[in-house]
Amino acid sequence: MTQAMGRQSIFITGAASGMGRETARLFSQQGWFVGAFDVDRAGLEALQTELGADNCLVHALDVSDKGQFEAAIAAFSTATGGRMDILFNNAGIAMRGFFDEMPLEDQLRMIQVNLVGVLNGIYTALPLLKATPNALCFTTSSSSATMGMPLIAVYAATKHAVKGLTEALSNEFRRFDVRCADVLPGLIRTGMPAEDMLASAPPKGPFRVIEAIEVARTVWEAYQSETLHWFVPSELADLDKAAGNTPEQLRDKLGAHMKI
Incomplete structure (x- = not known):
């Protein structure tokens, strides 16, 4: 008998804190077996x-390292008997600043974690998902994937890529009875947003502060659904529509809001 003992299972990257941790807690409460992976060993313990x-x-995991991902997937497969009901590619990093003032190495690191890490996860986990x-192949995108946001240009670019990848694979993976979806969170109370951003957030509207548990609940809902994009809070869907219909107007509004 495997460690999971036949339970449904979820593989979560970035599980030591924030949205990943809340998702691990919620699914464990629902009786699922949880695979929790992160670079933060103390948080995992x-x-x-x-x-x-x-x-x-x-299991310690740097998602940008394909070899580490393969080891993590192998350990998870042993624990679950080759089962993976949900892959939650959640790990990500963000750095804030003007594009021309940030070291290129920092921006490339965001690409390695936020995009290459997602590719590593999906590619390596696909045999378990197919079995x-x-x-469900579920990935954390961002509200910055609705419109490129100033001061987080490369971060936004990685999240646009994740959103597009999810859309494409949601069709490709129909061949395997594997669903794909993503969550596009706004300002979530985790260790990632700067304290000044949280403090200056409006009390209501799409850019209000949302608790990490709301994203965890979204992962749970997504497993029961065929919905492709999940906006947290839901008002961010309007931003996505505005970006498609009037991108210049939204661009100027964002620039004025951020005093650029």
Whole structure:
């Protein structure tokens, strides 16, 4: 008998904190077996203590390293008997500043984690997803994938790429009965947004601060659905429409809001 003991299973990157951690907690509460992966070993150990060693597998993982991803997938496969109901590619990093003032190395690192890391995850996990009926390949995109945001240009570019990849694979993976979807969160209370951004956020509207548990609940809802893009909060869908219909107007509005 495997460690998962026949339970449905979810593989989560960036699981040591924020949205990934809340997702691990929620799915564990629902009786799922959780694979939690992150570069933060201390955070993973704390999560394992909380969930119980019988209910999860924790494993250090730098998603930009394909070899590490292969080892993580192999360990997860052993624990679940080759099952993966959800792949949650959630790990990501963000750096803020003017494009021309940020070191190129930092911007390339964002590409490695936010985009190459997602490609590593999907490519490596696909055999398990294909072997699991009604599996879901789910990825964290961003509200910055609706319109390129100033001061996070390369971050926004990686998230646009994730959104496009999700759309394309949602059709390709029909061949395997594997669904694809993504979440486009706005300002989430995690360790990623700067404190000044959280403090200056409006009390209502699409750019209000949202708790990380809301994203976890979205992952749960997405597994029960065929919806492609999930906006958190839902008002961000209007931003996506505006970006498609009047991109110049939205561009100027964002520039004025950020005093650029």
